[in-house]
């Protein structure tokens with residue numbers, strides 16, 4: 001059975017402007033407004049792209065006329081047909097990049113497929129020990145990739161007894177593709193620390209694997225520190241801080257289930273129960289109250305959800321980041337550390353550093369940048385697609 005849709009004849013698309021150089025450099029997204037026509041075709045139909053001059057073929061990919069990114073490019077050599085050999089070559093390339101990870105290693109929770117970054121547009125797969133979670137980014141990828149066959153292939157190649165599919169829409173029901181639906185959160189390790197991922201109900205695919213390197217950074221800077229982890233989810237940064245020798249850790253998240261999991265993870269790693277406090281509360285209210293009570297922590301981590309889901313929301317998002325950073329700075333001890341993250345692709349690093357500067361100065365503090373981090377090695381991105389490098393993580397010391 002094929003891994004991709006190969007039965008229909010490719011639809012022919014034509015550029016209305018000269019984007020050939022950009023495409024040949026590896027930008028895999030062609031927006032609808034760059035195409036001369038938008039022929040009717042089912043989402044995920046294979047496509048050949050012609051240039052705007054002589055009508056020469058420049059790339060192959062798949063098409064979704066209803067998506068702003070109407071064409072996702074799979075191959076910039078138009079001579080190469082999109083078939084099973086093509087798909088297997090791309091998939092093997094992705095597995096090869098994950099040589100450093102293994103199911104019995106100290107880090108067995110990792111991203112196996114990162115969509116465009118692995119030249120498998122629109123497919124994400126995260127591995128948690130013996131279970132993988134697959135997610136397709138919309139109807140185009142869902143029409144192009146044969147998800148059941150892809151899951152069978154991954155199960156065979158990676159020896160995975162269980163593969164579960166999550167939907168792109170939050171709250172939509174998933175389904176088992178290989179094996180059964182996990183009845184409980186799946187146990188896995190990150191740098192030797194024990195975690196669980198609720199792959200059925202949790203956020204993303206169950207865990208924020210993209211913060212792994214930044215959690216290691218926090219681990220290295222936590223010795224003897226009191227730590228406040230705001231927007232903690234299931235306590236990733238809290239457990240890292242505990243492992244690094246933090247004396248007291250507080251996790252704050254609005255979701256009670258996340259706080260419950262953070263408490264479980266703390267226990268699971270054998271840390272003393274009285275050194276962790278989980279608080280299910282709104283972050284802004286918690287920070288305002290803590291500040292009015294003059295509470296201070298030596299290390300504060302802020303990892304809010306994306307405030308800018310699209311370009312239009314950037315101005316509002318900038319002010320939201322400034323506010324949360326100001327609130328975080330107000331509860332950071334003198335000579336303490338403040339770590340802030342942004343997962344919004346529409347806020348770039350210079351913009352985010354400006355937000356840090358503004359928020360910190362409003363709290364009447366000054367910052368020294370110690371480190372700027374991003375996504376770990378299992379989240380590769382096309383060089384020519386900056387939108388894919390969404391994660392920014394800044395560690396500062398505050399005077």
Ligand code: SAH
Nearest residue numbers: 208231232233236253254255282283303305
């Ligand atoms: N740092 C985490 C990931 C954080 S994701 C990790 O490493 O795993 C962002 C989290 O913010 C989510 O868990 C979400 O529940 C929480 N959140 C969203 N809005 C919030 C609010 N107003 N107050 C507190 N938490 C909030």
